[in-house]
Amino acid sequence: MTSPHPRIRPEGTAPRRVRDLALAFGFEVTSPAPPHGADVVVSSVASDNRVVADGDLFVALPGAHAHGARFAADAVARGARAVLTDADGAAFLASAPGLVSTPVLVAPDPRAVLGPVAAWVYGTPADRLMTFGVTGTNGKTTTTYQLDHLLRALGWTGGLVGTVEMRVGDRVLPSRLTTPEAADLQALLAAMGEQGVRTLAMEVSSHSLSMHRVDGVEFGVVGFTNLSQDHLDFHGDLQTYFDAKAALFTPAHARRGVVVVDDVWGERMAAAARVPVATVRTRAARPGEAAADWTVTDVVPHGTGSAFVLTHADGRTLRTSTTLPGDFNVANAALAAAMVLEGGAHLDDVVQALAAAGGFSARVPGRMEVVGPGGDGNPRVVVDFAHNTDALELALAALRPTTAGRLVVVFGATGDRDKGKRPSMGAAAVAGADVVVLTDDDPHGEDPAAVRAAVLDGARAAQAVAREAGREVEVAEVAPRAEAIARAVRTATPEDTVLVAGRGHETIQEVAGVDVELDDRVEARRALQQRAGHEGAKDERTTTA
Known part of the structure; x- marks a missing residue:
């Protein structure tokens, strides 16, 4: 199980009685018998037992693989003062050792009330x-x-x-x-x-x-x-x-x-x-x-x-x-x-x-972020989060008017996600770019080659239509992604623009359940420096298109 990010908690929340929480939302308090258990106070809320701290109300949610009630004992050991769950969770906790003195509140759908309950605890x-x-x-x-x-x-x-x-x-x-x-x-x-x-x-x-x-x-x-x-x-x-x-x-x-x-x-x-x-x-x-x-x-x-x-x-x-x-x-x-x-x-x-x-001048990481402005014999290189058909079309259309040479796009589709958009993404890339370099996005648990093949089907079909209309578009399949970025930058002319699309600010690529460090911006800088004959990626600064 992936470790959670460090938890943020306010420092000055006033303690709230479990009795008042039950009254405010109509929850039944089952264990221990009222009124003792209901006089317990909580000052914060958590639904992940791994981050529970002293004073928490632990909300045990039903999950796809296991019920959160199975982790309630661990949450209480970490400092949870009370548990909110559903009827199935309460039935499990009724026989759980070590929880006889912990108040258990029961809601028909604890996920649906988690937000309002947390808002109530923290004072809206x-x-x-x-x-x-x-x-x-x-x-x-x-x-x-x-x-x-x-x-x-x-x-x-x-x-x-x-x-x-x-x-x-x-x-x-x-x-x-x-x-x-x-x-x-x-x-x-x-x-x-x-x-x-x-x-x-x-x-x-x-x-x-x-x-x-x-x-x-x-x-x-x-x-x-x-x-x-x-x-x-x-x-x-x-x-x-x-x-x-x-x-x-x-x-x-x-x-x-x-x-x-x-x-x-x-x-x-x-x-x-x-x-x-x-x-x-x-x-x-x-x-x-x-x-x-x-x-x-x-x-x-x-x-x-x-x-x-x-x-x-x-x-x-x-x-x-x-x-x-x-x-x-x-x-x-x-x-x-x-x-x-x-x-x-x-x-x-x-x-x-x-x-x-200076107008709307906020720099948005990974959104039309220029990692190479062009000049000195190098192409312009832009990284954007465009990860669906419509966003890819818009990103390419935005860069076309300011591209003197060819418009090159490096992109892929995400595995284990909406498969219907893959051919249309390939077609959109061919319609908007002069050079299409198809590679991997986040394959997740899916075969990367199968994901690329679905996108390539759409790209090849659009390429044939473009050829009939007298327009030649180069289409290449290159994996892994770092090599695709390097190839696009290496073969571009100084008048070209290279758009690396789909991941934007992301720094981790998931391949077959394994997290791999991959930042498109870092790879693009490295490719530019290698193109210029320099090793390493020393300049981490970027500008915004």
Whole structure:
């Protein structure tokens, strides 16, 4: 079993009586007999016995392979004062040695109440923060970083939770999940409040909504970026995937929302929302489409990114820019701006803050991150997280206008995940690039060659279509991934751009259950230095496209 990350706990949580917890949620307290057991107090919550500390309420959840109740004795030995579980867990604990003096609370579905219970124990910490949550298939990370960037520019002490990292003010912590487990999230929010954090920008994944990780948090403003095929191995189909994300736009999770309505899924999200919603459109409305509340116009190249104008239907106008390339990053920045404005910020304050901060200039690790700017006989090399068809298309389209030579892409598909997108990813690579280097992403437990073959089928079919149209696209299959990156960089011309897509900020590749150190950015730097005749990777600095 993989060791968990170090646990974050607030320092000043007031003890809570098990009796009061049972009354607040209607839980039965089974062992020991009341009132003695119910007078026990807890001050924190954990659902992983390996990180339990003194004063915890241990929540024993039913699992795919074993019930958490089997680890309750270990949790109590580590300092847990009480256990919350379901009827099956309580039945197991009734005969477990060493637990006769430990209160056991019973809930029909302990996972569904874990978030609210943890929020209650920690004193509903989200209520003391200005909270923003972002969901969607692509753009969650970038939008969250731009939100945090703007909120800090406005003078707030910010907190951030997402795929790449967590930030508590200026302290940076590693992330294991896009959205932490419910007990960990509530503890993190409580710790943020203790350390002076006043705003929260957070990615909210469809998995987290389906698995109740954000239950107990009511966001002030939530945002929706877009929706395309991804995670269907978990959700089954696009409608179920959409429904999971739509749950964020309900009174249980949010007070108001902002939705990008550039496509049909955005329109559907705005219509399905059960909280007040403002809409954002980054293109002109088509016949039959309702006017959006916020509209992006006058998008022009600006440095490495774009300048743009965001105008509300009431005439309020914001002129700003983003340093990241591509229309999709204009959409991400516009969504961040609209969310802060819909959250109550004054337009003049936002205008001044962005002007002082250089627009939306947050550097997002592994998102259009330039590890080699080009020049001195070298190609430009960019690393991006694009790991599905839509994101790959957008990343290639964003780089094409600023590529003088060939556009080269190195990518693969993830094993043990949505298999339906593999051929379409191959086709998208051929449609958008001049040279396609197909390699491995994270094979997980699947045969890497089989994953590559499925992607290659789509690439070869698209290559034949391109050839008939008079366009030649080179397609090669190269493994392992480090060699694929090295080959792409080695054979590129100084006018070329090499996009290494799919893993972004990630530093571990899982192959047949084994974690292998692999950072696309490190491999790209090494390849550039070897190309220039230098060994090693000495310069760890990067810039952002």
